[in-house]
Amino acid sequence: MAASSPLSLFLTLSLLSLAMHARSTTHWQDVQALKQLKRTIAPSTIPPSSCISSWDFSADPCDALFSDKFTCGLRCDTAPNSTSRVTDLTLDPAGYSAPLSSIPWPSLPFLQTLDLSANNFTGPIPSSLSLLPRLRTLSLSRNSLSGPLPSSLSSLSLLQEMYLDNNFLTDSFPPLKIPNLKRLEFQSNQLTGPFPDLSRLPNLSFLDASDNSLSGTLPPALPPSLVELVARNNLIEGEIPPLAAASLQVLDLSHNKLSGSVPASLFGHPNLEQLTLSFNQLASVQIPADSGLTSSLISVDLSNNRLRGFLPGFMALMPRLSALSMENNELTGPIPVEYAMKVLSSGLDSAQFQRLLLGGNYLFGAIPGGFLDLKAGFLTVRLGDNCLYRCPVRFFFCEGGVQKSIDQCKAFGPIVP
Template sequence: MHARSTTHWQDVQALKQLKRTISPSSIPPSSCISSWDFSADPCDSLFSDKFTCGLRCDTALNSTSRVTDLSLDPAGYSASLSSIPWPSLPFLQTLDLSSNNFSGPIPSSLSLLPRLRLLSLSRNSLSGPVPSSLSLPLLEQFYLDNNFLTDSFPPLNFPNLKRLEFQSNQLTGSFPDLTRLPNLNFLDASDNSLSDALPPSLPPSLVELVARNNQIEGEIPPLTAPSVQVLDLSHNKLTGSVPASLFSHPNLQQLTLSFNQLESVQIPAGSGLTSSLISVDLSNNRLRGFLPGFMGLMPRLSALSMENNELTGPIPVEYAMKVLSSGIGSAQLQRLLLGGNYLFGAIPGGFLDLEAGSLTVRLGDNCLYRCPVRFFFCEGGVQKSTYQCKAFNGP
């Protein structure tokens, strides 16, 4: 005989309290919240018009069901997270409160949800700091993006955390300490005001690090995390050299360092022949000297942008060969952006055999000999004047 499955009475009280925190006038009829009718049991009425969505009950034979998943649809209401009785939802595993109008601080009482694995507070109006006392030992995904959070990001005590997103806030101070996140795979810290230098070490499990559009300064430390595939530190204040270790990293595939203040590129041992990089963007920096020829030897590279720097010299033959054809085990360069530098000399002869639309090449705004804009690979602006070129490169 199948036993009746009911919601635990404490969970029902917590859901009632949650609904009471919301002004009835701000709940549209189409909202999930408006369907919550506690004259019936939530777990027994999930597929009725009394509880259309918003919670999931894990049922089991001869057992009392507990609410393990709580999510709210964007109903256009405003409330404080501190008013929700978190202690009465100890079995909650997924908490999705994104795209509502929650305001005020993030309560440290969220630590009273010891089984939580996913916490999403995205796209609200939360403010103040991230509480340093917040501790969720089983949490795997944490979303704080698109709020108004301020102050420094505290050290986090989430040993199982795999994904952390806090982009588009107003966080300041140093880059967060990630040493207590040994299982972190993905971090997005973009669009904040983080400053100071990058940490000297990263979690070995990290696969993707995105921290564009901050105020991070100093030199780029050697990339010690062996699993990183994507590194985006564009639109910061990084200085010094691009480390050689980035071009010999065994797994790094996408490197974006545009819009910084970098001045040079270190040459890796082995001339980049072991590189896994597919895309490299070093545009809009202060790079000087000759174009690094070793990049034309990187076997998987198919997109390279070095635009708007202060590079000089002729286009390396390695670049021309990689644009014109792909060798055995080597990818063809499909995107080569070199405009806005002080490159001089003749256009590699094979470029004239390229068909428009076959690939993207921009060589405009340089000091190249006979590179009119009617050639598709010379787009990006007319070549600099003789005066500008002599002033920079000499006669």
């Protein structure tokens, strides 16, 4: 065999060297941003077992994932013989403390997931986050962020989920336009002003705006894709508008200042399963044209309002309803026989009541016969604090036999005998 030439030997050694050193390398801007992130965080808030503690830049981040150098927190688009970019950054809930605006987020332009939840990041939400064009998930929950939401977040056109809950955010919600956003949570903040305009979020399916100080009326239009709307414990007032969101399954507007009537359209909504309007100032219930026979509702809570008139009998005809609370209103009249039928119902096309709470009203007359055979534990029924004729202690649903006094009942109005 002929001896190898010096040139061929050099080429062989060069190729072998390249093969031995073929690995991904993290883009230098990403490395600088990660270093700055670690430098910014207060050292006293970095537990020895945390992700940040394991970041040792003597090794390449994307080439040392899940090693003792970078135990967690990162995901990269690793590819041999090419420069890799950090795509996901998730910090463990270790109570890290740092101003969020001090971190050079634009140096991580390939980020798709940024999860900093359950730490102690402070200050305002920086507008520099809008310079992350590929971001799909942004989670800043349970921090100590303050100040207003930057309207520049609208530039995150690919964003699908945004979690801002449990912070100290203030001012009104800006008119964000994020076409791909599906989930938005900003509950437990200090946001004020009108309820946000959702018309620019056409694909939104879940919204939780609870525990703020939002005021004004509900928007006349909701995204057709909306499945769950939760806005309890705010200052929302006025009447409930017709809700045309065909996909809506859960509506919780409890603990607000809503007034007027409960719209009949809610009882005929094709997909609505849970309706919670307790602790408002609602005065009446509209009866749907089909008497609720096509309703999809499973749970209805209208307790602690100002509902007057007779107890609506149509609710007992709603085929899927299993939980109804009308407690602490000003309803009167006898308990409709439909409720007794519902309590005893066992048909395949009709759900039985599992919970029926009618206490704290001015219902009068005899207890319907269907209730008298109920045994404790079979279902939850409360009829106390009414004007019912004879509610003996032996019936668990009479709550010890306590009813309103005769004077209280007669003072309520001439309709109570």
